[in-house]
Amino acid sequence: MSTVSVSVTVNGELRTHEVEPRVLLVHYLRDVLRLTGTHVGCDTSNCGACTVILDGAAVKSCTVLAVQARGGEITTIEGLAAPGEPFSAVQQGFHQEHGLQCGFCTPGMIMACTALLGENPDPTEHEIRHALEGNLCRCTGYQMIVNSVRWAAEHPDGIVPESSDAASSAPSTQGAGS
Amino acid sequence: MSLIGARVLRKEDPNLITGRGQFVDDITPAGTVVMAFVMSTEPHSRIVNIHSADALALPGVLAVWTAADIAELSTLGLPGLGRPLLATDVVRFVGEPVAVVVAETKYIAADAAQLVIVDYESMPAAPSITTALADGAPVLHSVLGGNTVFDQPFVDDLAADFAAAPHTASLHLVNNRCAAVPIEPNACLADWGPSGLTLWATFQAPHHLRNTVAAYFGIPQDTTRVITPDVGGGFGAKINFVPEYFLACALSRKLARPVKYTQTRSECQVLMYHGRAQEQDVDVAYDDDARLLALRVRVTQDQGAYPDPTGMGLPVLTTAMAAGCYKIPKVAISWRNVVTNTTPVAAYRGAGRPEASYLIERIVDLVADQSGIDPVEVRRRNFIPTDEFPYATHSPLAVYDSGNFAGAMTELLTLFDYDALKAEQARRRNTRDEKLIGIGFSSWLEIAAFGPPGSLEGFGHLGSWESVQIRVQPDGSAIIYTGASPHGQGTVTTFAQIAAGELGIPFDKISVRHGDTATVPQGIGTMGSRATAVGGEGVRTASVRVVERAKVIAAHILEADPADIVLEGDGFAVNGTPSHSVPWSEVAWKSFRPLEIPTDSEPGSLDITVFQQVPNFSFPSGAYCCTVEIDRGTGEIEITGMYLVDDCGTVINPLLAEGQVHGGVAQGIAQALYEGISYDENGLPQNSTLMDYLIPAATELPSYTDGRVNTPTPNNGLGAKGIGESGSVGAPPAVVNAVVDALSHLGVQHLDMPITPLAVWNVLEEAK
Structure with a gap:
């Protein structure tokens, strides 16, 4: 099958490859660039596990052909944290508020939340739920994802206040064997 | 310092939130090729011919196999009713693989699968329990003669008790067929080289798979490695x-x-085994005070096209748990398993227990409705009292360990104003178009911590224990290896919490490894809410033994008696003399140096393996309430409150426990209102993509209000009962009871799941 040349900027780096015109962006990212943090959870654009940010907007990369992204700027989960920083605010929010369990939907969920906060830095619970209706999670029941986004909105620099770093602070013994 | 009960953040998260997790499809060894199925489009047909020449001729295709190419490979499942790896002569459900294609890329494999043409000769299909049991029904497996695989009759159907009872209530319930829909569909990667076989799989029980694959191919277990990343x-x-x-x-x-x-999602919807798919005939007898006198349950379990051992066990669990948290003098149970031209049925979160809680909680509400006594009061009058544990039920499987059902209900009623809501419900019923209010309760109970000896062997497992190995490293850190095989539960974190307290080694210096048969010393796996109650107990047991041995070394260093050594600070000290101490790092280092330990000790002694057993199941329970509002114009159902009191015994990590409850409740709400795999009368699946199978998004689900009571199980030293399945057990009856309650003034006594707006609208229209 014939191929076409695709040049895209992914996580700040210009990448150029010959790909079949039918290749989906998500397969280009995963199979050609080997950026496997972006996942595939369905084949009908319902689940959002493949969400990446293309030219500033969250897109489902299973619904975009690689050739359609030509000349575009893409951010994937691997490129989300600023250089030298471990986590972005949204990533830290998911950690702090237990916004993930199995972690499979998480990269797409985090990218969608990142795009949301880019447009609306202080969303209400209602706004968060509606912004995420294209991203499915089967583990959390969503409440802790909502909490994660709120954490990120309240801590836009992603810095954890010292007192709430639960892992290294004195634990509460509430609920223990009493 | 004990971390039991601490809200510790997860060790699992950093990789998963940065895209550095590693799932099966992320792994691609050199030379990897891709396998794809040609799947049946027919529910029940004879395979006349398979044309694969065009597929084989496609550049990049390495193989096309049909059943004829693998005649030497045996079937899976029940002897005599086994499922062939590829449909052989007959297809029995839509989606059943007929041929398999291997190609250099996934695109070529998909192209090639499209080029394989299968000629079928259609036969009548039986895609439901009703059609499979009808006179003259098409028979799926001729060896059965009909479509019933197994029928356990009543020992005594209590006919005399029901005839003599002051009141009875009866329901026929359909527990809808559900798809599990993990967001990662099934995936595997096999690399069979000269040195052995490595199989990566997205699986919950790696050793179980290793043992089974090795036996299947007749190869040794030592060169067969299963990795569940x-x-x-x-x-x-x-x-x-x-x-x-x-x-x-x-x-x-x-x-x-x-x-x-x-697997693609569309493939997953028809290939990954479904859950629930059960019909129940339930009768209760009760007296003038709504005290339950007798319960009779007949379960019919849809097994799908090929009975699976786990699927065969589902009605056993449902009937064992049928009496819930109520003291019922007489209980009669019976069940049968039926094959149909549908995807096989096996475990789905709760596996037989959501079906049990649903039947008993629905019929208790019907008793309340018929007797005019408040559903909370009916429950209170029938709860097993807290002083009657351990409580032997009608089933030898179910001897309840502990519980506080009345206490959970009391706690639940502190979370919202029940009386005010009832008053508002009454007021709105008298308005013309204000939304109707429904309040639904569920006092649920389930069986967890699989399990005691013998409980898993029947499903083909090697044992019912769980393995834990603790290896203290020379620097005083520790690695825990376990056969528990988590997939979101947070076991890496909770096991480190348990060990930190027992070992006196900091949480940050404890790693937990799992999911690799080459490194973990045997294992069973994660299912049946067993990881913490069995494996976690193993961590405690192993930690205690490590500390016993470490004290010997510390005593040698401190020139004291081991009996006088205690954990203190970052290491060990002589009891009563904290300054006379030695840090863990020194004890660990010296434990590997023969000249620095007692002459009768071996180097490397701080390495303990435990095969943890538990004496009985545990029985997590709780009280849930769901409140709904129903739009009288559209039938739309909105959940306005979800109040959740759980009793899982000791909580290791409240953050993770709440996460487990929320996720289970979400799936329970989904079963009640949104999900249900359906087939048309010809056996064609109607919702095999996420376009038409509604797994709820954040917009469909409410916020949850969490509560807790705590009755530790006596079956393990932690007191932990298990919590993975609680929400999916407790939520469906609460939601359905709420919707039925909202419509009860119209004479509605039951609606089957999933209760759609259309079903509600039909009720409202009929009432006009």
Whole structure:
């Protein structure tokens, strides 16, 4: 099958490859660039596990052909944290508020939340739920994802206040064997 | 310092939130080729011919196999009713693999699968329990004569008790067929080389798969390695032995290439075994005070096209748990298993217990409705009292360990104003168009911590224990290896919490490894809410033994008696003399140096393996309330409150426990209102994509209000009962009871799940 040349900027780096015109962006990212943090959870654009940010907007990369992204700027989960920083605010929010369990939907969920906060830095619970209706999670029941986004909105620099770093602070013994 | 009960953040998160997790499809060894199925489009047909020449001729295609190419490979499942790896002569459900294609890329494999043409000769299909049991029904497996696989009759159907009872209530319930829908569909990667077989799989029980694959191919276990890397959700649906694992291995052996299979969602919806799919006939007898006198339950379990051992066990669990948290003098149970032209049925989160809580909680509400006594009061009058544990039920499987059902209900009623809501419900009923209010309760109970000796062996497991190995490293850190195989539960964190307290080693210096048969010393796996109650107890047991041995070394260093050594600070000290101490790092280091330990000690002694057993199941319970509002114009149902009091005994990590409850409740709400795999009368699946199978998004689900009571189980030293399945057990009856309650003034006594706006609208229209 014939191929076409695709040049895209992914996580700040210009990448150029010959790909079949039918290749989906998500397969280009995963199979050609080997950026496997972006996942595939369905084949009908319902689940959002493949969400990446293309030219500033969250897109489902299973619904975009690689050739359609030509000349575009893409951010994937691997490129989300600023250089030298471990986590972005949204990533830290998911950690702090237990916004993930199995972690499979998480990269797409985090990218969608990142795009949301880019447009609306202080969303209400209602706004968060509606912004995420294209991203499915089967583990959390969503409440802790909502909490994660709120954490990120309240801590836009992603810095954890010292007192709430639960892992290294004195634990509460509430609920223990009493 | 004990971390039991601490809100500790997860060790699992950093990789998963940065895209550095590693799921099966992320792994691609050199030379990997891709496997794809040609799947049946027919529910029940004879295979006349398979044309694969065009597919084989496609550049990049390495193989096309049909059943004829693998005649030497045996079937899976029940002897005599086994499922062939590829449909042989007959297809029995839509989606059943008929041929398998291997190609250099996933695009070529998909093209090639499209080029394989199968000629079918259609036969009548039986895609439901009703059609499979009808006179003259098409027979799926001629060896059965009909479609009933097993029928356990009543020992005594209590006919005399029901005839003599002052009142009775009866329901026929359909527990809708659900798809587990882990966001990662099934995937595996087999690499069978000269040195042995490695199989990566998204699976909940790696050793179980290793043992089974080795036995299947007649190869030694030592050169058969199963790795379950990050697993993107399981919910019980990733413990079944489906053909893809065995085909990938066989193809890898034949082609001498790593063979990867990654299911699409549409394939997953028809290939991954479904759950629930049960019908129930339930009768209760009760007196004038709504005290339950007798319960009779007949369960009919849809097994799908090929009975699975786990599927065969579902009605056993349902009937064992049928009496819930009530003291009922007489209980009669009976069940049968039926094959149908549908996807096979096996475990899905709760596996038989959501079906049990649903039947008893629905019929208790019907008793309340018929007797005019408040549903909370009916429950209170029938709860097993707290002083009657251990409580022996009608089933030898179910001897309840502990519980506080009345206490959970009391706690629940502190979370919202029940009386005010009832008053508002009454007021709105008298308005013309204000939304109707419904309040639904569920006092649920389930069986967890599988399990005691014998409980898993019947499902083909090697044992019912769980393995834990603790290896203290020379620097004083520790690695825990376990056969528990988490896929989102947070076991890496909770096991480190348990160990930190017992070992006196900081949480940050404890790693937990799992999911690799080459490194973990045997194992069973994660299912049946067992990881913490069995494996976690193993961590405690192993930690205690490590500390016993470490004290010997510390005593040698401190020139004291081991009996006088205690954990103190960052190491060990002589009891009563904290300054006379030695840090863990020194004890650990010296434990590997023969000249620095007692002469009768071996180096490397701080390495303990435990095969943890538990004496009985545990029985998590709770009280849930769901409140709904119903739009009288559209039938739309909105959940306005979800109040959740759980009793899982000791909580290791409240953050993770709440996460487990929320996720289970979400799936329970989904079963009640949104989900249900359906087939048309010809056996064609009606919702095999996420376009038409509604797994709820954030917009469909409410916020949850969490509560807790705590009755530790006496069956393990932690007191932990298990919590993975609680929400999916407790939520469906609460939601359905709420909707039925909202419509009860119209004479509605039951609606089957999923209760759609259309079903509600029909009720409202009929009432006009």
